[in-house]
Amino acid sequence: MxxxxxxxxxxxxxxxxxxxxxxxxxxxxxxxxxxxxxxxxxxxxxxxxxxxxxxxxxxxxxxxxxxxxxxxxxxxxxxxxxxxxxxxxxxxxxxxxxxxxxxxxxxxxxxxxxxxxxxxxxxxxxxxxxxxxxxxxxxxxxxxxxxxxxxxxxxxxxxxxxxxxxxxxxxxxxxxxxxxxxxxxxxxxxxxxxxxxxxxESRTPERPRLDVPGAVTVTGGLLSVIYALSTAAERGFGHLDVIVSLVAGSALLTGFALVESRTEAPLVSLPMLRRRTVAWGNVGGLVTFSMMSTVVFVLTLYLQETLRLSAFETGLVFGVQGVLSAVAGTVAARVIGRFGARRTLVGSLAGQGVLTGALLGLDAHVWSVWLATAAVSLASMCHLGAIVSYGLTVTSGVPDAEQGLATGLVTSTQQVGITIGIPLLGVLATTSSDLLTGLHTVLAVDTAIVLAVALLVGLGLRGRGTDAATVSGAVEAQPLDAR
Known part of the structure; x- marks a missing residue:
């Protein structure tokens, strides 16, 4: 039914x-x-x-x-x-x-x-x-x-x-x-x-065999890469087990791509990965998660070590961020309904980048807490818009039988994004001669990456068909029958 x-x-x-x-x-x-x-x-x-x-x-x-x-x-x-x-x-x-x-x-x-x-x-x-x-x-x-x-x-x-x-x-x-x-x-x-x-209950109507070689290679590859990036945040990228894990992860993910191109029932459909909405939507999702997690990490250090705020006071700053993110969630559907998922994704990324750039005005004076609170909270509202719109972009038009795969890609992007941001950029803050200099370096690189990806995603998703069913809901996928 x-x-x-x-x-x-x-x-x-x-x-x-x-x-x-x-x-x-x-x-x-x-x-x-x-x-x-x-x-x-x-x-x-x-x-x-x-x-x-x-x-x-x-x-x-x-x-x-x-x-x-x-x-x-x-x-x-x-x-x-x-x-x-x-x-x-x-x-x-x-x-x-x-x-x-x-x-x-x-x-x-x-x-x-x-x-x-x-x-x-x-x-x-x-x-x-x-x-x-x-x-x-x-x-x-x-x-x-x-x-x-x-x-x-x-x-x-x-x-x-x-x-x-x-x-x-x-x-x-x-x-x-x-x-x-x-x-x-x-x-x-x-x-x-x-x-x-x-x-x-829902499942695909057919019962194809599970792609075991694909499952082994992609799971092993992701485990290796996530381990390497998580460990690099503590030990640096020059550590032997980090290097070995990165090489092993890259080899396994390469093997996964080869396996998927030759199997009859692939774990990941390569034609799906070639969809512009899937590919560019996940690029946008990867960047919004990785760069925002980095901002939160370096701001936590800055507020407590440079401005000498207590853990509770630092929590209040991020509490304001959470409240405004909730507000953004209440209007996200309306914004997407008016402008479409693609435009919302690109605009949200651009807003996140610009507001991250505003944090470059932070200094060692206590008044900077107001700039930090305002900019990170507004950036998080844009971040929330990017989260919702990239999920819609990736899953829009995907058959119900493959929704688990599409949403698996969405959530994998989320997890990998949260994992890679801090080791890739956060280390610049902790290894600089002073924290404030490192903070500015991280924020400048973060801003440049987000704005560049906003432009690339906008170009990659140009054309008709990339905002299907998100402006007026005219094209609706039929829900799968309950089983």
């Missing part, structure tokens, strides 16, 4: 969702928010965690890397597995695993048990994110309803990361570091019982 997601127009022209659609969106967004929260909620707690569990300073990076490796490395594989064998089934499995892993991390008794919990959280997240996104895009028909749903989802993704930064410090101070993992378990335990009765 097909899910009816025909939007009911409101006086403001924003589609009104049915009660059931709102509940479905609530469940999917709650799960996405939970995963986004996990990316940042532990950061402030790391020193306390290390002292409690007896982890050395150098070992603390694994608290982050143990989650990032599987959460990024398995995204494409799990996106395709969900396509073939049932997205709801894999989504629920991921939720259950994430909840159990969060409980293990909460009650960890030594470094090994804690890192095992973090790694299993990453595996669960890799199942939740692409299947949750594809359930959203197959439940809400292409057009205004999907625009609005993705706008809300994108807002909560951005807000989850920001809330995690603020909440991590508060939870650690009041309840201890274990509460940062406990709140994630609580999220999973609340969402899991609601999901089975609300989410429709």
């Amino acid at each position: 097909a899910t009816d997601t025909t939007p009911v127009p409101t006086p403001l022209g924003i589609p009104r969702l049915s009660t059931r659609d709102r509940l479905v969106l609530l469940v999917l967004c709650a799960a996405q928010f939970m995963v986004a929260l996990d990316f940042s909620v532990l950061n402030v707690a790391l020193p306390v965690l290390g002292a409690d569990l007896g982890m050395s300073q150098s070992a603390l990076q694994w608290a982050v890397t143990a989650f990032a490796l599987p959460s990024g490395g398995f995204l494409l594989l799990f996106g395709r597995v969900g396509d073939l064998y049932g997205r709801r089934r894999l989504f629920l499995t991921g939720l259950a695993l994430f909840g159990a892993a969060s409980l293990l991390a909460t009650f960890a008794w030594d470094p090994a048990s804690f890192l095992t919990g973090r790694a299993l959280q990453g595996v669960g997240a890799a199942a939740i994110v692409p299947t949750g996104m594809s359930l959203l895009t197959t439940t809400f028909a292409e057009g205004p309803a999907r625009d609005r749903a993705l706008g809300i989802s994108g807002t909560l993704l951005s807000l989850g990361f920001t809330v995690g930064m603020v909440a991590g410090g508060v939870l650690t101070d009041v309840l201890g570091w274990r509460s940062t993992m406990g709140v994630l378990a609580l999220f999973a335990l609340v969402v899991l019982p609601l999901a089975p009765g609300l989410l429709p």
Whole structure:
């Protein structure tokens, strides 16, 4: 039975969702928010965690890397597995695993048990994110309803990361570091019982064999590259294991491309990758995530080490950023509905670049906190617009049978983008003669990259057909029948 997601127009022209659609969106967004929260909620707690569990300073990076490796490395594989064998089934499995892993991390008794919990959280997240996104895009028909749903989802993704930064410090101070993992378990335990009765099952009509060689090479390649970039942030790119991992990752991803060009049922359809919307949309997504994560990283250092703000005061700065990102999410669908996903993506990237450039005016005087707050908050509003519009650009016009693959690409781009920005540019801030000089260097390079990519994406997506179904919703993909 097909899910009816025909939007009911409101006086403001924003589609009104049915009660059931709102509940479905609530469940999917709650799960996405939970995963986004996990990316940042532990950061402030790391020193306390290390002292409690007896982890050395150098070992603390694994608290982050143990989650990032599987959460990024398995995204494409799990996106395709969900396509073939049932997205709801894999989504629920991921939720259950994430909840159990969060409980293990909460009650960890030594470094090994804690890192095992973090790694299993990453595996669960890799199942939740692409299947949750594809359930959203197959439940809400292409057009205004999907625009609005993705706008809300994108807002909560951005807000989850920001809330995690603020909440991590508060939870650690009041309840201890274990509460940062406990709140994630609580999220999973609340969402899991609601999901089975609300989410429709969906999968491809055919049952082709899983592309095992492709799965092995792409997963191994992504794991190697993410490990190398995560480790480089701590040790630098000259370290032997970083170099070996980069070479191995490049070789495996090259092998993956060769495998996909010759197999009858590829894990990733090369013709899909040659779609302008898929290729250039993901380029835009990669840059908006990597460059914005770098800005947040260097500003955190600047606010605390140059302006001498406390962790709580720094959290307030990013709290303003989160509030304005939420505001941006409420208007993103309307902006995309008027101008189309392509123009919104290009304009959002350009806005993010210009506002990042405004941060070059920061200096060592305390008044700069006002410039930092205003510029990073407005840049984050543009960043949110880019997140929503790049997801729509990549998935627009893609058949329901391949939505798991398309959304797997979207979420892989997101994870890789978050991972590569800090090691590639953040190191310029930490290795400069003084932090302020390094900050200006990072911001200048960041600005140049974002503006250049905005121009390239605009040129790459020129022509008809790149904004299908995003201006008026005239071309609508039919939602997949519930099974």
